[in-house]
Amino acid sequence: MAQHLDDANRKHVENFGDKGKLVLSPPSKKLIVVTCMDARIDTSSAFGLNEGEAHVIRNAGGRVxxxxxxxxxxxxxxxxxxxxxxxxxxxxxxxxxxxxxxGILAEQHPEEKDKIDSIDFLPIPNLEGGVREDVQWLKEHPLVLKETVVTGWVYDVKTGKVSQVA
Ligand SMILES: [Zn+2]
Structure with a gap:
């Protein structure tokens, strides 16, 4: 089923070069990128990130x-x-x-309704507002280091361009 992963990986290994020399250490740009799991976004190409340079955290929506x-x-x-x-x-x-x-989940799994209703799927009410809200959330969170530089961006899937909004 996922044979294509193995096939693609063979090419990856062929071109791996000396990346095996990278060690477990802070990423060189000291940067975390939080972004959406959307399959249209190629984070290394979009943000110029190579192996060893940044932590990329992806989830539905890119919610912090x-x-x-x-x-x-x-x-x-x-x-x-x-x-x-x-x-x-x-x-x-x-x-x-x-x-x-x-509602969709509860219809399929009525016995799990309480569990389902306790999950916040973190939908985004509006795009720029969502980014600003997440930036603010990080700035105010007690477990996020105070000196952290936090910025917010919108990536346009039609052009590949990012614009800073926070
Ligand atoms: Zn998305």
């Missing part, structure tokens, strides 16, 4: 609340000091509200 565990590990154990929050145009997370998805 869902990234906190990784952000803490990155900051406290691997010395990153900057976070770029990148959400994007045409994001699926702009298209529904919690009750919509909770």
């Amino acid at each position: 609340q869902d990234s906190l565990r990784s952000i803490i590990v990155s900051q406290r154990l691997l010395a990153t000091n900057e976070i770029a929050v990148v959400q994007h145009t045409d994001c699926g997370m702009l298209t529904f509200k919690n009750p919509d998805l909770q």
Whole structure:
């Protein structure tokens, strides 16, 4: 089923070069990028990130609340000091509200309704507002290092361009 992963990896290994010499250490740009899992976004190409340079945390919407565990590990154990929050145009997370998805799930799994209703899927009410909200959330969170530089960006899936909004 996932044979294509193995096939693609063979080419990757052929071109791996000396990247095996990279060691477990703080990423050289000391940067965390939080962005959406959307399959249209190629983070290394879009943000000019090579192996060893940054931590990229991806989830549905690129929401920071869902990234906190990784952000803490990155900051406290691997010395990153900057976070770029990148959400994007045409994001699926702009298209529904919690009750919509909770309703679909509860229909299929009525016995799990309580559990389902306790999940916040973190949909985004509006794009730029969502980015600003997430940047603010990080700046105010007691477990995010105070000296962290936090910026917010919108990635346009039609042009590949990022624009800073916070
Ligand atoms: Zn998205």
